Amino acid sequence: MTATQAAAAVGAAALGEAAAWGGRHAHDPTAVRDDDGTYWLFSTDASGDGPLPRAGVQVRRSSDLVTWTFHGWALAGVPAVAAAWSGASGLWAPDVVRVPDAVPVPDDARWRMYYSASTFGSRTSAIGLATAPHPAGPWADRGLVVTSRHDADGPNAIDANAVVDGDGRHWLVYGSFFGGIHALELDAASGLVLGADGPSAGPGVLLARRPHAVEAAVEGAFVLPRPGGGYALLTSFDSLFGTYHLRVVAGPSVTGPYADVRGRSATDVAADPVGSVVLGGHRLAGGRGWLAPGHASVLTEPLASGGARQLLVHHVRDADDPAKHEVQVRRLAWTAGGWPLVSPQPWAGAGREVDDEAAWPSSVGELAGTWEVVGFTRGDAFAASATRAVGPDGPAGARALGRGRFSWDGASAPVEAVVFPAWDAVRGRATLAGAALDTATGVVTVGTRVGADR
Structure with a gap:
């Protein structure tokens, strides 16, 4: 076997081993x-x-x-x-x-x-x-x-x-x-x-x-x-x-x-x-x-x-x-204030996700329900989720700032939020998800609506 043939054989074997990886090892x-x-x-x-x-x-x-x-x-x-x-x-x-x-x-x-x-x-x-x-x-x-x-x-x-x-x-x-x-x-x-x-x-x-x-x-x-x-x-x-x-x-x-x-x-x-x-x-x-x-x-x-x-x-x-x-x-x-936030849910593909912002929520009443939330503080601990109820008037002092963008009163400064349709990977269904930035503390909370009480 020539050196070129040997290299080709090694390459083929490596590709065969990796063929089943999918998204793993990336x-x-x-x-x-x-x-x-x-x-x-x-x-x-x-x-x-x-x-x-x-x-x-x-x-x-x-x-x-x-x-x-x-x-x-x-x-x-x-x-x-x-x-x-x-x-x-x-x-x-x-x-x-x-x-x-x-x-x-x-x-x-x-x-x-x-x-x-x-x-x-x-x-x-x-x-x-x-x-x-x-x-x-x-x-x-x-x-x-x-x-x-x-x-x-x-x-x-x-x-x-x-x-x-x-x-x-x-x-x-x-x-x-x-x-x-x-x-x-x-x-x-x-x-x-x-x-x-x-x-x-x-x-x-x-x-x-x-x-x-x-x-x-x-x-x-x-x-x-x-x-x-x-x-x-x-x-x-x-x-x-x-x-x-x-x-x-x-x-x-x-x-x-x-x-x-x-x-x-x-x-x-x-x-x-x-x-x-x-x-x-x-x-x-x-x-x-x-x-x-x-x-x-x-x-x-x-x-x-x-x-x-x-x-x-x-x-x-x-x-x-x-x-x-x-x-x-x-x-x-992006929040209305220009901060990038990310979904708590992995991307589910174009057939399950809604890119058209005209279909994103535009009133605080659309946020009503039970949400599963995770707060990211320092990132130095593995965060568990908790549930939070949102009433028909949304969070206290909530205001709609356009499709998918909201703000509400935080302890000492506004909270900027973005909410959009998403696919709940755990429950296998369409829902709303989003993230909120407390502009006073810098803490980000992400959430998935798990119950629509409306």
């Missing part, structure tokens, strides 16, 4: 949609069952964002230059984006993938770039973009997020533990750091950081535009296998400055932890326990009826077996 996921409407999921080379069958960025495809079919790997393995720099045996946290049509690039480079190469506990790391004509590939490695060394101060060069701002400037937001989250401007045509002849050592503009007392545990950044202007920054905090959770801050530009709803700066280590917890570990009554949700991306796609749908794509662990992880997708919606 860690640090990002999803995109191609021009034909097929969804593609890219994730870290990881397996909760033991050794990896192979490396090169896992790729899955789906027609509904619910059922995933394993497609293979984007690359043949860890590119040689990335392996030589970092010693990585697998690739982490890919971010995949389509280059805007206004940017002149070759047809075979319209899609970009920024991948990370590192090893646990080290910041001798690198972010590399690969390009392709389509999410299905073929992907070609283009070399390293940003590097870091363990013995040098600064951010860890992993967890890339490519962002194009409203002025058409391209940015790479990156960083994980150690040195915080930073942003570097990219050359739109090449995808490399602007003004750099080769890999950049950064660091760029500091966006967020945490104190060394908590191991500077902030990572997995994702930036998205706010409906009223400015940007929201989603990051994951704390321990990957236990207290991992997702927080949000906002700022006027991709480079910040970012602050939470209480006005606390994302770079102020004395104020730690900064940001509202939009998703943490929890268990709904009668359902599975979900532990350590995080490293999220947001899929934004236009709707045929107009407007856009936004979905949070993240990994989560089985509370009863934390080594086992899988991908989940949840609706993301």
Whole structure:
């Protein structure tokens, strides 16, 4: 058997092993949609069952964002230059984006993938770039973009997020533990750091950081535009296998400055932890326990009826077996004040979800019923649910602010809420779900209506 035949046999065996995975073993996921409407999921080379069958960025495809079919790997393995720099045996946290049509690039480079190469506990790391004509590939490695060394101060060069701002400037937001989250401007045509002849050592503009007392545990950044202007920054905090959770801050530009709803700066280590917890570990009554949700991306796609749908794509662990992880997708919606909140229910597919906001609740009376709620405070505990009754007049002082958007009187400041039709995954039926942000405390509560008392 030739070396080429041997490599092909290994690849076939690996694909056969992964064929039954579905959405399992997808860690640090990002999803995109191609021009034909097929969804593609890219994730870290990881397996909760033991050794990896192979490396090169896992790729899955789906027609509904619910059922995933394993497609293979984007690359043949860890590119040689990335392996030589970092010693990585697998690739982490890919971010995949389509280059805007206004940017002149070759047809075979319209899609970009920024991948990370590192090893646990080290910041001798690198972010590399690969390009392709389509999410299905073929992907070609283009070399390293940003590097870091363990013995040098600064951010860890992993967890890339490519962002194009409203002025058409391209940015790479990156960083994980150690040195915080930073942003570097990219050359739109090449995808490399602007003004750099080769890999950049950064660091760029500091966006967020945490104190060394908590191991500077902030990572997995994702930036998205706010409906009223400015940007929201989603990051994951704390321990990957236990207290991992997702927080949000906002700022006027991709480079910040970012602050939470209480006005606390994302770079102020004395104020730690900064940001509202939009998703943490929890268990709904009668359902599975979900532990350590995080490293999220947001899929934004236009709707045929107009407007856009936004979905949070993240990994989560089985509370009863934390080594086992899988991908989940949840609706993301914005409060009237411009804060992104997410559904307590996993996405059930277009046939069960209602995207048309004209059909979302528009009066406080429509919220009446019994709700199962979960409050995310610090995210450092596994949250159980409780029930809460909402009367025919809604919560105290409730006001409708448009389809799906509400506000009511909190203890010392308004509560901003968004409510929408959803599918109750535990009870298997259509209902309402939503989330509420207390603007005084920053606490987010998510809820599912389990009884319509009206």
